[in-house]
Amino acid sequence: MSNNYEFQGWLGHSPGSINGKMEWGSFEPKKWEAYDVDIKITHCSICGADCHMLRSGWGETPYPCCVGHEIVGKVVRTGHHVKHLKVGDRVGVGAQARSCLGNDCIECSVGRPHYCPENINTYGGVYPNDIGKSYGGFGDYVRTDSRFAVKIPEKLPSEYAAPLMCAGITVYSPLRKNNCGPGKTVGVIGVGGLGHFAVLFAKALKADKVIGISRKESKKKDVLALGADDYIATGDGEQNWATKHAKSMDLIVCTVSSANMPLNDYLKLLRYGGDFVQVGAPDDGDLPAVNAFTLINGGFKLSGSAIGSPKEIEEMLHLAVELDIKPWVELRPLTDANQAILDMEEGKARYRYVLVNEKHLDA
Structure with missing residues (x-):
């Protein structure tokens, strides 16, 4: 089957x-397979x-x-094994393009394809067998396995749906798995693209108290406007914050990607039996050393x-509509x-830039 469109985009070489030096050009997508879809990106x-990958971090x-x-866009081509999507459907694509999906896979077989050893990322991945x-x-267009493309609910605007596909799910998943809800005090470390979603979802899931944690006092106004009940400025704010707020939280989601963050002080904020979940990924994967006695004496879990x-x-997208989640985006x-x-x-985003392919909006 032929198509009358070309795969072009901003390429890092x-x-x-x-440093602002991506170049617009053509590229060759993966070879067409029976489960694939082509999507016209809006x-x-x-x-x-994206920044980590551009710099080889x-x-x-x-x-x-x-x-x-x-990514959000409209399906323009489907493979002959694709049954749940059709041409014209508005869909979203997140960070994963493929897994083995094998019945004998220890992860895929139990609904965790994102932990599959054969995972292929949506970009920067190399498919096996010279695909x-x-x-x-x-x-302009993206080609991916249809089983990792999700239909967007009709009432969810595309500019809201796009950042949910990675930033949203990255924090929603651990909040859900760790039973965020009534009776819980939740801390969110780093209130940027991911962290602002964590505040929005934690409040929407009815946590008793949500506390934003960041270095600068200047973010306090925004964090409270997002719905947080309190804010801790660890850099230029209150002194002895770790001691003052010790054992005050049941769950902490850390979105910070820094090898220099005060991790042991963050851990002291947890109550016995609490959960600290790291989702931020620093360059080279380096995190600060953890003091063994902080873990042993605290009785909490680090994951x-x-x-x-x-x-x-899919669950998150429908919940975003139901709970009226409105991310802060700039088009x-x-x-x-x-x-x-x-x-x-430079840290100017408040809190997600959404690139709009204007020539595809009315297509």
Whole structure:
């Protein structure tokens, strides 16, 4: 089957592309397979992962690379095994493009394809058997496995749906799994793209108290406006914050991706039996050393969490409509991608830039 469209996008060709030097160009998508869909992209928000990958922060990136894994668009082509999607459907694609989905896979067989050892990322991934590479959403079209594309609820605007596909699910999943809700005090470390979703979801899930935690006092107004009940400024705010707020929280979701964060002080904020979930991923994966006695004497659990399954994403999208989740987004034209990346790097986003492919809005 032929198509009358071309795969083009903003391509990073070296670590220097993070400095506003992505170049618009054509690329060859993966070879067409029976479960694939082609999607005409209308929206793609900018995730911190995009910056890490452009600079080869998580290992060497297989350049050229078109980043972007918070994608919304319309299906324009379906493989003959695709039954749940049709041409014209509005769908979202997150950080995962494929897993083995085998019945004998220890992860896929129990509904955890995002932990599959054969996971392929939405961009920067290399498929087996010379099928090709994966390219993301900073472009006109994306090709991916339909089983990792999720229909967007009719009442959910595309500019809200896009950042939910990675940032939203990255915090929603651990909140759900750790029983965020009545009776719980929840801390959110780092109130950026991920953290602002964590505050929104924790409040929507009816946690008794939600506390935003960040270095700067300047974010307090925004965090309280998002719905948080309290705010702790660890850098230029109150003194002795770890002692003052010790054993005050049941669950902490940490979105910070820094090897220099005061992790042992953060852990002291947990009550006995509490949960600390790390979702922020620093360059090279480095985190501060944890004092053994902090763990032993605290009696809490330290864990990590990665994105979510398509089933979880679908649940989250419908819940976002039901609970009226409204992320704070700023729309920018896709043509402005380089400047938007620079602004993202400088911490200017409040709290998610959504790139809009304006030529596809009415298509």
